[in-house]
Amino acid sequence: MAADSTGYFVFSLDTELATGFFDLDKERAALFSPDGSRERWSIRSLLDLMDEFDIRATWAITGHIFYRECEKCPVCPVKEWKGKYRSYDEAYDTNHPLWYGADVVEEIQRRRRHEIGFHGYTHRVFTPETMSTQEAEFEITEWMRVASRVGIEGKSVIFPRDKMGHLDLFSRHGFTSYRSEANLSIWIRNRFFGSYLKTLDHILGITTPPLYSLKGLPRTPDGMIDITESMHLKGFNWGVERILDSVNLHRLRLRRAVRGIHKAAEQKKIIHLWAHPWEFQTEKDMDKMRYIFEAVSEEQTSGRLQSITMSALAEKAEQPL
Template sequence: MGSVVLSIDAELGWGFHDFETLPSERVEAGRRGWPALLELLDEYDVPATWAVVGHLMLDSCDGVHADHPAPEGWFERERTEWRDREDLRFGRDLVADLLEADVDHEFASHSFSHVLFGRPETDRELAAAELERSAEIAADWGQTVESFVYPRNDVGHRDVLAEYGISAYRGRSPTGDGVRGIVDSTVRNRSLLVEPTVDEYGLVNVPASLFLFGFEGPARTVAEAVWRDPMVAQARTGIDEAIRNDGVCHLWLHPNNLTHERDDERMRAILEYVDRRRAETDLTVETMADVARRLRARGSVDGGTVTA
């Protein structure tokens, strides 16, 4: 049985708050892309793993977070430049829309404040605080978190994830993202399939196959003018490969990647293809939690010996 996994990093301003120079179009696009993506997923009945930054579920805060062991200055933009930008700091309305969607999406964690877990300054105390705070807020919303998506795919402190009841995480793509990923999967003919495995902490690593917005700017415009959207072509290749080989193709993106109508059309084309191939074959759509449960149902999870 081949399967497609779609994971979504839902973060609004938190994905960029530590940037010195902000990508303004992406920052402002989060609230545009979130409902657009939900609508498309509803239209094609495709469940996804939505990894949500916990801070978005708060209704207010002081911008200081004195009880949080973050590095000095971590919340500075929230207190200063974004003090009056609640639309970037909070997203209770968007989270409510997600939980009320017709499709049964997985609610996952993207940390509390988009801390980078693989950085040296992120010690165990900070990693634990990010997970604990996120879990508490999720529980207030009646949600139990099984999966975790590392901010910027910066993997670290997997033992802490296990301690806080996480079952699965998204590992790095073996082919890389962006232009490198396209070169590896086309020119070098590397597979877009990934092999979920259980690590030494009992966590299921569901690696990414393809970032759906890794080929942008002038190169994308030229490619679309002379051929077709290269990311749609790559996604279709991965989906077909999953069907042929009974494998897993794991696609991912952010709501803020949907900045214009052509981005919506990219997602429509990919989701329409998933829906069509699902009707024609035994292709299934899984969440990250689904993959973790499937691996556990197949046998022991000790020592990373179980694979999809």
Template sequence: MTRQARVEGEPQRPSAFMISLDFELHWGMSDIVTTPEHPYVRRLLGARRAVPAMLDLFRERHIRATWATVGYLFAEDRETLKRFSPGRRPHYANPALDNYRLTIGDDEASDPLHYARSLVDLIAQTPGQEIASHTFSHYYCHEEGQTPEDFKADLAAAMAIAEHAGHRLSSLVLPRNQVDEDYLATIREVGFRCYRGNPQRAGFSRHQRDATFRRALRLLDSYVDLTGHHGTKWRDLKGDPLDIPASMFLRPRRGIPQLDALRLRRIKKAMRRAAKRGEIFHLWWHPHNFGDATDAHLRDLSSIIGYFQSLSIEYDMRSMSMGDVLMRHEQVTTAPSTT
């Protein structure tokens, strides 16, 4: 198939297929997975097998991705965690959200649910992979009992422990996508230059009061087109820090062939539309979503990547991380005018 012209793309900025992953292990589920016997522990531990397998696939297929990593996971041991933990901490009205209350082991060997330095290093060693932040403590911006000052201390700690591990961060993904516009100045002040924003469509506004309806709409929309395709035009990227909106969440398999096929079809149709229109398609998930039925999830991911590669041939779609998109955006917006 010969490469075709993009319909509405910009020559300096072709359509992009972007992946971001929320790497959190138990830190992101501690309010739900409350005992070692909880059935979801298996998935969290399974993420430790899924991460290297995904990296192998990304390396083989030349896929670039952003790994938004909870700050705790950068630590080699409990002593390192203590050293980098901020003195100022949130006091959530819901104490189940407070990760500082957890009893953890000494290091990764004794506690693989709460440490992952070896996996962080493996990600960093894989070509095209960007290490980003998912805050230090899996911080919840929309919860009662936390303040802007608490948030700033958390982000500063996330930056510091990442630098200790040898990484300079520019991209941020907020836990549970709790983006608060009042906190954007703090994000910029600490040094982050871009973040993953929420799609501008029904089901994603925090101001919609019926949370049950929002969740149901998002779930159904993953299988059938209820709210559109959700690519982002380059010219619509805005903000400082730069808002790089999510397009779709790659939901875990249901084990129902018809539903699982619908889910992939929905994603691929949205990818094709973004490729045709010269847009950014931003797919995200958690490594632990692949922690059960890992091989089947990897086959799905391979199918998505294969479809992207066909779009790359047909429409010149490119694989990009959040950092890549940030750099492309800055190059074009700061270039001197030729007129």
């Protein structure tokens, strides 16, 4: 079968627990459960749905949560948080379940269908302005070190907070793909009414998320393949979402995503959806994902679409079309 004979569904998950908010004490306290139990429920529930519908995903995991407890590493970036953020007291010399997630990694690996990719070692932003080459090298090699302890060789990169940088280093270390942000329309970027148009579009499904052709995927000079996002599944006004949830119209706002899935299958294109696992906090949220995965499953059964990880898609892009 030729690599471009079907469409492709890519689903990537920025998996961080509390490390994604290490420098945002107030937001972290408001968003996460005290003991990490809700976040683990979210991850297990997503994995169960993926098993049910034969979905493969790229779980981009922050290196720090590979640990089971603080190991007081010789070079410890967490020490730099002391006196700046409460996260130091929560993470250093503890086994706090919001900062240590070896059990999460084990659960994802146990399902035997998913990819585990890079999402920073500490979730620092990777732009050249915020991180030196030496610091980036440390983040990459430390992530590779802790990942290798459980047999993981990273191939895909999802940058913390979607801020890209130091791609040449990733290529040098054997990574083959990364996720970049989609170019938003001028209307959605408008500071006055863009958010309202975006909300309306999600509900009515007026437009389709950006789709990409396999042969047209951009590459860096070193050959890394850019698997650009199509849509952040939870990039929606949460107030409006709660209202829709309360009147059992929770699936309504995903019409745009489902329309994109069917169009990707029809046109043999790529659709790349993404989210953070912690964003799925209720049974209604899981039913939204069931709605998404039902659409993918329907197209997979018809033979028009494949669910695929980022690294596997990068391999497809290297094949003759």
